[in-house]
Structures are given as structure tokens and as C-alpha cells.
Amino acid sequence: MEYRTTIKDLPGDVRPRERLVNHGPQALSNIELLAILLRTGNDQETALEVAQRMLAEGGLAFLARASAPELQRSFRGVGLAKACQIKAAIELGRRVALAGNERLTIGSPQEVADLVMEEMRHLDREHFRAVALGTKNQVLGVEPVSVGTLNSSIVHPREVFKAAISRNAAALILVHNHPSGDPAPSRDDVAITGRLVEAGKILGIEILDHVVIGDRCYVSLKEQGLL
Missing domain, CATH: 3.40.140.10 (Cytidine Deaminase, domain 2)
Incomplete structure (x- = not known):
């Protein structure tokens, strides 16, 4: 049986969630932040690997403009629930930015x-x-x-x-x-x-x-x- 490494197998000081808690979100890469939103990977990739693939294939600009169903169709292993989480986070960030400019x-x-x-x-x-x-x-x-x-x-x-x-x-x-x-x-x-x-x-x-x-x-x- 082939053993697949998961994020839980990584040392605590390099896991995205633990790094966010210990160092703040500004210390994380785009891949790490996206991996936290995804929470889990698929049967072949960790959440970090899925996040890396999404950013390599689409980039932040595509994540910002695509709808949740488009994200689901575009990236293998990203279901509608994960796509909605990503879109909700982007929209919340947009609203925070607007609130800061009131x-x-x-x-x-x-x-x-x-x-x-x-x-x-x-x-x-x-x-x-x-x-x-x-x-x-x-x-x-x-x-x-x-x-x-x-x-x-x-x-x-x-x-x-x-x-x-x-x-x-x-x-x-x-x-x-x-x-x-x-x-x-x-x-x-x-x-x-x-x-x-x-x-x-x-x-x-x-x-x-x-x-x-x-x-x-x-x-x-x-x-x-x-x-």
C-alpha cells in the first residue's frame, strides 16, 4: 500500500494553520492562505498541493472573478463547498476594504x-x-x-x-x-x-x-x- 503524506504529517511549525496562529496571516504565502480555506486535499494531493495547482493554473485574478461553479469546474478536487468558501472569503475581504474607506x-x-x-x-x-x-x-x-x-x-x-x-x-x-x-x-x-x-x-x-x-x-x- 502506498503511503501518502498529508499536512498533518508535517512538523507543527510548517503547517499553514499553526503558522497563522503563531506568526499572523501576513507571514503566510498565497498558497498557504488558500490551503487553509480549502482545509483538505483529495485522494492524490494535500490541500497545499491543490492550492499550489490552483494558483499556477488560474492565479489570484481568476479566483477573484470566477463564480463558485466556475471554480468547481476548473479545478479537479475542488467541490462546490470549497469553491463557495473561497468566494465568500474574497467577498468578505472586498467588503472589509470598502468599510475601511467609508x-x-x-x-x-x-x-x-x-x-x-x-x-x-x-x-x-x-x-x-x-x-x-x-x-x-x-x-x-x-x-x-x-x-x-x-x-x-x-x-x-x-x-x-x-x-x-x-x-x-x-x-x-x-x-x-x-x-x-x-x-x-x-x-x-x-x-x-x-x-x-x-x-x-x-x-x-x-x-x-x-x-x-x-x-x-x-x-x-x-x-x-x-x-
């Missing part, structure tokens, strides 16, 4: 990009959102407006300003992502922004900027003189 005051396009970059740069379709701001540019919320296709998003002024009105916002900053990773604004991006600026003037809600999110980069239409 009292954030926006003073530059870089701060807007920092607010949404880690979530939006992984999305595989264009997502259009509105950052609602108070009278002192404090963030009231990041409101979803629409989800488009791989290279375009459909935006209606009604949906944009409904989010602002529901938050009692004084101003908005528009954000959307380019799944290609290139944040260069298209002619449609510029045209949509112009229409929303005019609609905002009628409603008394100023559009301060439109920030296009790429992969670890961004473009501000205001900085480019396109607003």
Missing part, C-alpha cells in the same frame, strides 16, 4: 483608483460605477450602475443619478474598467462622460471626474482635459 475623503484621481483598483482590475466585463461624494468629498459609497460586455458598457443617466440621489450625494466620480488592461479612454467613454456632465448640471450634482481602470494603471479624463 470615511475616506477623495482628493485626487490616484485616490479614486486606489479605492477600486484591486477589485475592478480583475473583472472580465466592463463594470460602470459611481463614487458618491458628500459636500467635503467624503466617500458615501461606491454604487454599481451597469455591467456591459468585454469592451463596452451601457450607461443610462437615470441609473447613474439614481445612485447619487439615494445617497444624497453632492457630487459623483465615475469609474469603469477596461478588461483588456489598457485604460486609454475610447471615444464612447468621452461621449458618455459629456452627456452625464450635462445631466448633472440640470440635477445640481457635479461630475468631478471619470476614471478608467486598467491593470494596475488608470486614466483620469479630467487630467487628460477630456472632462
Whole structure:
């Protein structure tokens, strides 16, 4: 009978869970953190080996954007329960990040990009959102407006300003992502922004900027003189 090493067979000081307890989560690698979420491996691999394979084949970006059923289909030995645990952990991390920004005051396009970059740069379709701001540019919320296709998003002024009105916002900053990773604004991006600026003037809600999110980069239409 062939004997297979499991995580329990490892010395205590190298097991992921024990390392987290003794040294904190920041000391663990991505593989170790994912292995803790998986809890167990399969009949051929330990949880560490499954985690290593998932990150090698898909990477963190895929884990962030894929649905739970997609994770189940993509990785042998990952059932729906484990896939749901992974998605729940990612969503909880996203909400913690947003909660930490509830009292954030926006003073530059870089701060807007920092607010949404880690979530939006992984999305595989264009997502259009509105950052609602108070009278002192404090963030009231990041409101979803629409989800488009791989290279375009459909935006209606009604949906944009409904989010602002529901938050009692004084101003908005528009954000959307380019799944290609290139944040260069298209002619449609510029045209949509112009229409929303005019609609905002009628409603008394100023559009301060439109920030296009790429992969670890961004473009501000205001900085480019396109607003």
C-alpha cells in the first residue's frame, strides 16, 4: 500500500494553520492562505498541493472573478463547498476594504483608483460605477450602475443619478474598467462622460471626474482635459 503524506504529517511549525496562529496571516504565502480555506486535499494531493495547482493554473485574478461553479469546474478536487468558501472569503475581504474607506475623503484621481483598483482590475466585463461624494468629498459609497460586455458598457443617466440621489450625494466620480488592461479612454467613454456632465448640471450634482481602470494603471479624463 502506498503511503501518502498529508499536512498533518508535517512538523507543527510548517503547517499553514499553526503558522497563522503563531506568526499572523501576513507571514503566510498565497498558497498557504488558500490551503487553509480549502482545509483538505483529495485522494492524490494535500490541500497545499491543490492550492499550489490552483494558483499556477488560474492565479489570484481568476479566483477573484470566477463564480463558485466556475471554480468547481476548473479545478479537479475542488467541490462546490470549497469553491463557495473561497468566494465568500474574497467577498468578505472586498467588503472589509470598502468599510475601511467609508470615511475616506477623495482628493485626487490616484485616490479614486486606489479605492477600486484591486477589485475592478480583475473583472472580465466592463463594470460602470459611481463614487458618491458628500459636500467635503467624503466617500458615501461606491454604487454599481451597469455591467456591459468585454469592451463596452451601457450607461443610462437615470441609473447613474439614481445612485447619487439615494445617497444624497453632492457630487459623483465615475469609474469603469477596461478588461483588456489598457485604460486609454475610447471615444464612447468621452461621449458618455459629456452627456452625464450635462445631466448633472440640470440635477445640481457635479461630475468631478471619470476614471478608467486598467491593470494596475488608470486614466483620469479630467487630467487628460477630456472632462
